[in-house]
Amino acid sequence: MTAISRRTSDAPRCAATLPADRNGSGGIPVGRLPRNDRRTLPHAGVQLPRDVYENGRLRIDFDAYEVWVDGRPVHLFRREFQLLRFFVRAANRVFDRTQILAHVWPEARVNPRTVDVHVYRLRRCIERDPVRPEILVTVRGVGWKFNARAL
Numbered sequence: 001m002t003a004i005s006r007r008t009s010d011a012p013r014c015a016a017t018l019p020a021d022r023n024g025s026g027g028i029p030v031g032r033l034p035r036n037d038r039r040t041l042p043h044a045g046v047q048l049p050r051d052v053y054e055n056g057r058l059r060i061d062f063d064a065y066e067v068w069v070d071g072r073p074v075h076l077f078r079r080e081f082q083l084l085r086f087f088v089r090a091a092n093r094v095f096d097r098t099q100i101l102a103h104v105w106p107e108a109r110v111n112p113r114t115v116d117v118h119v120y121r122l123r124r125c126i127e128r129d130p131v132r133p134e135i136l137v138t139v140r141g142v143g144w145k146f147n148a149r150a151l
């Protein structure tokens with residue numbers, strides 16, 4: 001199955017032509033999910049703070065499922081966004097495939113190499129040079145880590 005969507009902006013779409021898999025990790029670009037700009041509790045009139053990560057050239061709005069790299073919006077699929085959120089929340093910690101699968105794909109039985117594919121897709125979107133990554137780094141023989149110091 002192939003993910004098909006109609007473009008409505010000039011923003012680059014990193015994963016627009018990648019196949020959607022049976023585990024729900026493709027097919028819906030994150031930029032198309034419903035937006036929740038006003039995080040207000042109507043009954044209490046309380047304005048909640050936005051959950052935003054900013055560091056150097058990377059900005060992530062976790063509430064709106066939006067990512068910007070060097071000031072340009074980047075559209076990620078849902079699982080790619082969840083993987084990025086997982087790494088950002090545990091910056092500079094190394095995780096192996098099993099740990100990532102347990103946190104990002106807890107309900108699904110997937111091939112452990114699925115993590116490799118999603119890390120590759122994510123690198124294509126957020127790295128300047130995906131072949132020589134600086135942000136989502138491989139720790140040889142162990143796994144991957146989000147290198148917040150590189151931003």
